[in-house]
Amino acid sequence: MDAAVDSNREIDGKTQYFDVLIIGAGISGIDAAYHLQKYCPEKNFALLETQETFGGTWAIHKYPGIRSDSDLFTFGFKWKPWTDKPIATADKILRYLDESLDENDLRRHIRFNHEVKTARWSSEEARWSLEVLDKKNDVIRKYECNFLWMCQGYYRHSEGYMPDYPGRENFKGAVVHPQTWPEDLDYKGKQVIVIGSGATAATLIPAMAEEAGHITMLQRSPTFFSARANREEIAETLRALEVPDEWVHEITRRKILFDQKEITRRSFTEPEKLREELIEGAKSYLGDSVPVDPHFTPSYRPWRQRIAFVPDGDLFQAIRGGKASVVTDHIDHFTENGILLKSGKELKADIIISATGFNMSVLGDIDFTIDGKPLKFGDCWSHRAIMFSGIPNMAWVFGYLRTSWTMRSDLVAEFVCRLLKHMAEKGARMVVPELREEDRDMPEKPFVDPENFNAGYLIRALKLMPKQGDRDPWLHTQDYYSDKETIAAADLDDGTLIYK
Incomplete structure (x- = not known):
């Protein structure tokens, strides 16, 4: 995790509150914002983006010929048609994302040049408190939210491997x-x-x-x-x-x-x-x-x-x-x-x-604490590879390694919106995954099985990633066809999600 905020930097005394904060305005963040706006219109939200523009990888990488290595029919959004060749250059992908923002009036929700430094969860208040560096004005701004949606990607943008x-x-x-x-x-x-x-x-x-x-x-x-x-x-x-x-x-x-x-x-x-x-x-x-x-x-x-x-x-x-x-x-x-x-x-x-290749960034290299205790992400159990044991009110988008990333981003977005509505129906301000008694004897397996997929960037970082088990909902299959059935039909009251 990253170092704490520089104590010499000016801190803005105001705190901005949102129901949901989305971290990142790349393809996953835009997808999350679209789903929130459509399916949870009662929620107010913002996207915190560390770069000066949207698009993540496609805006940051400048090497010659940069293009997708996934087809844009599946890498693109389910809700916006792709009308060009399957493999696209960065400029065409950015144009597509730009249109997606404008067509759905999403740009107004993005705070650019906002780098999240710390994230503190309080169970007593049922909220996240974030210290965020406004890089344009060199000021630390304070944000609070009830739910945190991590869409920052999975590798460190500042340096490659x-x-x-x-x-x-x-x-x-x-x-x-x-x-x-x-x-x-x-x-x-x-x-x-x-x-x-x-x-x-x-x-x-x-x-x-x-x-x-x-x-x-x-x-x-x-x-x-x-x-x-x-x-x-x-x-x-x-x-x-x-x-x-x-x-x-x-x-x-x-x-x-x-x-x-x-x-x-x-x-x-x-x-x-x-x-x-x-x-x-x-x-x-x-x-x-x-x-x-x-x-x-x-x-x-x-x-x-x-x-x-x-x-x-x-x-x-x-x-x-x-x-x-x-x-x-x-x-x-x-x-x-x-x-x-x-x-x-x-x-x-x-x-x-x-x-x-690249170096993986675990949860955006943000300094996380849960009720005053530093988060050790590698000790957590993966709950459908969306939420994680011991971490309340947080979802993370980790896409597919074979199928296009966005296919899982869609499934996660649908799950999170359904969960938020379910929490509202129950009058719950807090939800946290926990092992049931019958889950406590599960074997600990790596987040991604190296026998299934063994790319170097993943193997180098596996020790920092959460564990998976051998049964639902603690599995991370990396299988779209399995996920699209199990995630859509997930029982939100199966005893693995604790509401408070």
């Missing part, structure tokens, strides 16, 4: 992390190495390839890619038939979810066949330009890490055209002129880009 590369200080060129991309970085005609082979690397390389002298993707181990045209045939057909956009969006969304469910099933039941198909997809774009073995033949089962989508095979086309290349090896150390590999080969570079 940068390994401690041996000899990094010896390299004469620039070492860059995509998350903190320098706006004045000139890579035209330069020799560039991109370390990593995930979605960010797959985005950067084709975007930079035309202007860079040459760009090399250096990977320790291969990644599965899904390479195909950036189009959805069913959406194009429906549009040609002049079907309304709302119908096109919903039908295409369902078709994509059905396909994703089938791919996930096959990753468990016929992983070798799915593996062959993914590798063949890469090979169809690569031709004979580079052997798929060892560069595009991962050792792990498909979907144990996110499958990076490559629209129109642009990464492979850059390699096939000679603008880019791929090297599979381990780094020994940085040199003055590049990177020396374990194999003894040296890669020369003017610029090295460390596309090595």
Whole structure:
């Protein structure tokens, strides 16, 4: 958790109260605000956003070619149709979010440049008290609310994950992390190495390839890619038939979810066949330009890490055209002129880009206390991965790792609105998840099972995350088709939610 507020900073004596405070004005926060306004119109609320604008990732990240690695029919909102290509660049996503705010009159609820520093829960008062840094005016402002809705995302925006590369200080060129991309970085005609082979690397390389002298993707181990045209045939057909956009969006969304469910099933039941198909997809774009073995033949089962989508095979086309290349090896150390590999080969570079992922941010790195005691999030039990044992009146949006993030954001929003209305009906000011007697012998399992999904950023942070059990509602399945049934039908009086 983050450090407490600087005691030397000016503190505004006024306290602003809201029924609900939403932390973050990215895609999850906007989704939460829409649902609150529509389904709980009696609640007054505000969104506290640490950045100077909305959009989260899509506003903060500035690296070349930044785009979604999820289709916008499922990554977009259920309540606003997407009318463009499935994979979209950041500017188009921001335009979509901008329209969502205006069409639903949500912008007036956002407090920009507001960074939450501390959150204190009082059971006696049944409210949260927040100390919030107004970064524009350099003043600490006080906010209070009955319910806290954490929509701040799951990684630390201020810094990406940068390994401690041996000899990094010896390299004469620039070492860059995509998350903190320098706006004045000139890579035209330069020799560039991109370390990593995930979605960010797959985005950067084709975007930079035309202007860079040459760009090399250096990977320790291969990644599965899904390479195909950036189009959805069913959406194009429906549009040609002049079907309304709302119908096109919903039908295409369902078709994509059905396909994703089938791919996930096959990753468990016929992983070798799915593996062959993914590798063949890469090979169809690569031709004979580079052997798929060892560069595009991962050792792990498909979907144990996110499958990076490559629209129109642009990464492979850059390699096939000679603008880019791929090297599979381990780094020994940085040199003055590049990177020396374990194999003894040296890669020369003017610029090295460390596309090595991010650091997870647990509850926004906010300093939480519950009735005067510091919160140890890792000691909590996950209640449907929405609420957590021992933490009253708080929900957290943690989206899907395979399906689009927003699919779970929708389910969480519907659950929270139903819970708020249920509390009002019961006359309750406080709700907190607690283990029932029959739950106390549950085995402690990690928030996400590494056998199910083992991305590096997640494994590094698992010890900071809450536990899950082996029965409802203490499960975190990461399965949309399971969740959409169990969360929608969740019994709010099953004895695991204690109302006061």
